[in-house]
Amino acid sequence: MSSSPRVSKPKPPSTTPTPAAPAAVTPMGWMHTARFLTTAAQLHHLPALDTPEIAFVGRSNAGKSTCINTLTQQKQLAFASKKPGRTQHINLFALGKQGITDAVLADLPGYGYAAVAKMDKLRWQQVMANYLVSRENLTGIVMMCDPRHGLTDLDDILLEVIRPRVEQGLKFLIILTKADKLTRAEQAKALSIARLQAGGGEVKLFSALKKQGVDDVAKLLWDWTHPVEGAAPAPAEPPEDEPEALDE
Ligand SMILES: Nc1nc2c(ncn2[C@@H]2O[C@H](COP(=O)(O)OP(=O)(O)OP(=O)(O)O)[C@@H](O)[C@H]2O)c(=O)[nH]1
Numbered sequence: 001m002s003s004s005p006r007v008s009k010p011k012p013p014s015t016t017p018t019p020a021a022p023a024a025v026t027p028m029g030w031m032h033t034a035r036f037l038t039t040a041a042q043l044h045h046l047p048a049l050d051t052p053e054i055a056f057v058g059r060s061n062a063g064k065s066t067c068i069n070t071l072t073q074q075k076q077l078a079f080a081s082k083k084p085g086r087t088q089h090i091n092l093f094a095l096g097k098q099g100i101t102d103a104v105l106a107d108l109p110g111y112g113y114a115a116v117a118k119m120d121k122l123r124w125q126q127v128m129a130n131y132l133v134s135r136e137n138l139t140g141i142v143m144m145c146d147p148r149h150g151l152t153d154l155d156d157i158l159l160e161v162i163r164p165r166v167e168q169g170l171k172f173l174i175i176l177t178k179a180d181k182l183t184r185a186e187q188a189k190a191l192s193i194a195r196l197q198a199g200g201g202e203v204k205l206f207s208a209l210k211k212q213g214v215d216d217v218a219k220l221l222w223d224w225t226h227p228v229e230g231a232a233p234a235p236a237e238p239p240e241d242e243p244e245a246l247d248e
């Protein structure tokens, strides 16, 4: 019986990293990289940036700051409070792995809070309108709306302010917040009403308490800010904003 010499195959060098395998980034992992960037009381104090920016707007107490904390899985990144009017500056948060900023989230002060002095209200409405109309790197707007109140007159005014930019391609999403306070049937109703009001724009149900809609919103914001790559890096999660068939 002839025995061929046992030639040991050369082992592949195990220590060499595979160059074409970048670390997997999920939208939630990306969100978790959020860090405070800067705060500004006036528009001209904001740094000019060329990274895509996503603004969170909506009535005071709608849950903007809480939503940012939930998406970024950080308890106190943005100031959230039971007391309306907590956010009084434009606060920017940077996103991106290894300290490289590839997107910015902007937490804006809420509007419609009755106890704010009239002059402050007017000043803030002006700052916000100027921001929404003129911020060059603004890529998307997330409007937070408590579905128990629906879209208010002030929300409608804001929609009018941003309409020309949305028509030019600015991304837009309405988040129906505090969905945990609604029954399934109320959620379904709120969703269809808001979809009509959004004129075909995106609407999602969200609950910071129940973590409803979190993955879904994170993925959407990733897609908004990474258009070249196209699809999100992680497999799509089943959408969370569609309530299951309602019980009779
Ligand atoms: N049940 C419930 N409460 C929420 C949710 N999101 C926010 N809240 C509560 O709503 C209140 C207001 O939340 P904030 O995140 O401070 O609201 P905001 O829109 O940033 O308010 P301003 O900064 O005043 O504009 C807080 O008491 C939050 O705990 C949610 O999904 N479910």
Ligand SMILES: [Mg+2]
Residues within 6 Å of the ligand: 064, 065, 066, 079, 080, 086, 087, 107, 108, 109, 110
């Ligand atoms: Mg706030």
